Amino acid sequence: MSLMRRLASQSALIFAARIGGAGLVFLAQALIARQWGAAGLADYLVVFAAVNLIAMAMPLGFNTIGTFFASRYGAAGEGAMLARFMARAYLQIGLVALGLALLATPLLPLLGAAGAVLLAHLPQLLLIAAGTAMVWVSGAVLVGLRRPFAGLLADGVVRPLAIGLALFLALLLSPGGQGLGLLLWIFAGLYGLVAIGHLTIALRSVRALPRTDVAARPGEAARWWRLALPWAIVGLATDFFFDIDLLILSGLLAPEDLAVFGVAARIFGLVAFAVSAVYALTLPDLFEAAAAPDKSRFEARVADANLAAAGLALALLVGVILGGPLLFMLFGPEFASGAAPLVVLCLGLLIRAGFGPAALILSMRDRPWAGVPAVGLGLCALVLANLVLVPAFGLMGAALAALLATTLWSAANWLVARRLLGIDVSILARLRRGPAPGNARSGA
Incomplete structure (x- = not known):
């Protein structure tokens, strides 16, 4: 099977699973609103927004570089180095969790009503955030070791299932009451078990690697930090791009329009996940090609990944044009105005795929900071264009x-x-060169 066919099939399966997981979360949130009212749902959303932000911070950027280094060490047979990387990431999760536990009580009241909600559920909040951070680190490593389903489905499918089960048990044990605290305790326990099981799977995959690097390589830990910080900045701006955008728009749009845009952003996030999965899945192939003496092979591999990503983005754009109005009808007739803006957002995804994964390639070539100014340019443009x-x-x-x-x-x-770098990572390079050598013969 060719690289592009393999990427398309894997991305489609992962995307379908992610869609199913998102559907479960939507149903759970609708049930929370019916059982506990809008205030109960608001508290739930505040807690889980905090969970995501804290979980992003806990590994200190190592979750964003896990796939990169797992691919690198896996291709080189350096299992011991990957084990050291994972140990450092999990140590940082524990230390940050401890620091947050000590600082939360004096600092959270400064956030007002939201801080009071978070403080009321602080133990559950920290436990869930730590479990989420663990899953993100382990998942990144598994994707880098060519186990994308084991790496991505824990967060995309198992987590929504755990939320649904926790909600069912909370409603069963606390009928007619405000059971958010109980739901969070149950979910913290369930997802803690998931995080431990996911870590076990990741460790087994790491132990199966050759250990040709028994002694620690000098300067490698410094390389982790050199990549982790810029990638954390880029990851924050990309993964939480619409969280930032919604905060900006809250002072510019009416509440009803802000809600419509929020739904469009949520749907766009699911579409974007499918395209970004292509680049995550192709990392091992890129590292193998980068190790070859023929530079054109690496460039062709990058361009092939772009072609697969752009093709998927185009197909999803057509799907959004045809099915977007139906999706918004599920939220009520007042949300129909979001269909056209959603198409515009998805057009941006196609443009992004066409330009290629430049930030990823810069990091592979040890130039991670070179992409940070582009992040600043994008965010400044977002603020000014909104105004x-x-x-x-x-x-x-x-x-x-x-x-x-x-x-x-x-x-x-x-x-x-x-x-x-002198490398054209855009889709135009693929159209000029043709397929990578060997793609038509194997799935390597």
């Missing part, structure tokens, strides 16, 4: 601002990679 376009065009202005920011960000990264 100019939203008052004039409302929801469509917000979507166009996000499209402009994405385009500038992607173009800037592509230009930096081309100038610093």
Whole structure:
């Protein structure tokens, strides 16, 4: 099977599983609203928003570079080095959790009502965040070791199932009451077991690697930190891009329009996951090609991944055009205005795939900081475009601002990679060169 066919099939399966998991979460949130009212749902959303942000911070960026180094060490047969990397990541999760436990009580009241909610559920909050961070680190390592389903489905499928089961048990044990605290305790226990099981799977995969590197390589830990911080910044800006955008828009859009844009952003996030999975799945192939003396083979592998990502983005764009209005109807007729902005957002995903994974390639070439200015450019463009376009065009202005920011960000990264490395990572390079050598003969 060719690289592109394998990536497309794996990405489609992972995306379908992620869609199913997201559907379970939507159903759980609807049930919470019916049983505990809007206030109960608001508390739930505040807690889990905090969980995601804290979980992102706990590994100190090692969750964002796990796939990168797992692919690198796996291709080189350096199992001992990967084990050291994982041990450092989990140590950091524990230390940050301890620090947050000590600082939360004096600091959370400064956040007002949201801080009071978080403080009321602080033990569950920290336990769930630690479990989530563990799953993210283990999952990144498993993806890098060519086990994408084991790596990605724990967060995308098992977590929603655990939320659904925790909600069912909380409603059963506390009928008619405000059972958010009970739900969080149950979910913390369930997901803690999931995190331990996921870690066990990751450790077994690491132990199966050759250990040709018994002694620690000098300077390797410094390399982890050199990559972790810029990737954490990039990951924060990409994974939480629409969280930042919604905060900006909260002062520019009416609450009803803000809710519509939030739904569009949630649907877009699911579509974007499918495309980003292509690049995560292709990392081992990129490292193998990078180790070869023929530079054109590496460039062709990158371009093949771009072609697969762009093809998937185009197919999903067509799907959004056809099915978007039906998705918004599920939320009520007042959400119908979000269909057109969603199409604009997904067009940005196609543009991003066309420019290619420049930030990833810069990190592979030990230039991780070179991509950070592009992040700043994109965020500045987002703020300015929102201020100019939203008052004039409302929801469509917000979507166009996000499209402009994405385009500038992607173009800037592509230009930096081309100038610093002399590599064209865009889809145009693939169209000029043709397929990578050997792609038609094997699935390597």
